[in-house]
Amino acid sequence: MSEIIDHHERWHDEIAAYALDAMDEREAAIVEQHLHECEACAERFRWLAPAVNVIPASVAQLEPPPQLRERLMTIVHEEAKATGLDAAPAHSSSRGEGRRRWLPSFEGFALRPALAGAAALLLLIAGVGGYELRNETSPSGSSVQTYAATAGANAPAASGTLRVNGDEGSLRVANLPATERGQVYQAWIKDEEGSIHPSSVFVLSDDGTGVVSLPAGLTDAEQVMVTREPKGGSQSPHENPLIAATLD
Structure with missing residues (x-):
């Protein structure tokens, strides 16, 4: 069993780089072939794919610039050059469409250590997590208030903790019901x-588990809630709250 787990883990960096479109055609073809044959790794790619789309939507509401993905790609290419990897060339949108198709593998080609991919994955998670570190560290003298979240009827096992620091905060959640594809x-x-x-x-x-940054709006807030929505988010909820934290 451990050998199977190790086998999947060896592909994690490559899958992350592939999700970010940070591979050349030859490398992408190898990963696509593996995803076609390995359901566990294909599931990991499906989990990562919406995160790439989430980055611009989340970051646009925070202090950092909305070009996070572009900067991330610059880091990927720079690290690729530094470690001897061939950086992916500039390409049109048709390349992005093509990577979704299962392409044949190239015999004799071995995937090289994807150090740049590992860095990309770490930054990706940090971006999707809403700059968690920024919310965990409070300015000197500020007061952080903590509230327990209550599970909704449609998510009885859910739990969470809301941390509020002035007008901003973060919500940690666990055991939420799964999202459907594209959510x-x-x-x-x-x-x-x-x-x-x-x-x-x-x-x-x-x-x-997950953590979401709440960059503003908590000064006059009565409640913070979570729902499942189409990727990119919605302007109004499409379901009853899965979990909610009430501010005293």
Whole structure:
């Protein structure tokens, strides 16, 4: 069993780089062939794919610039050159469409260590997580308040903790029901007048937990909620809250 797990883990960097479209045609073909044959790795790719689309939607609401994905790709190419990897050439959108198709593998080609892919995955998770570190560290003298989240009837096993620091905060969740393909989780802020405002979108990590940054809107908030929405997020919830934290 451990050998099977190790086999899948060896592909994690390549799958991350492939999801970011950071491979040349030859390398992408090898990964596509493997994804066609390995359901576990294909599932990992399906988990990563929406995260790539989530990055611009999440980052646009925060302090960092919305060009996170472009900067991330620059890092990938620079590290690829530094480690002797061939950086992926500039290509048109047809290349992106082509990577979704299963292409034949090239016999005799061995995937090289994807150090750049590992860095890309770490930054990807950091971006999707909503800059978690920024929210965990409070300015000197500030007061951080913590609230327990309550599971909704449609997610009885869900749990979570809301941390509020002034007008911003973060919500940690666990045991949320799975999203369908093409969906993400989205946070919502209900103000004291009862109006519901859209906030950040996010995905869960491999262990089923997640953290979403709430960059603004908590000063007058009454409740923070989470629902499942189409990737990219919505302007109004499409279901009852899976989990909700009420601010005292």
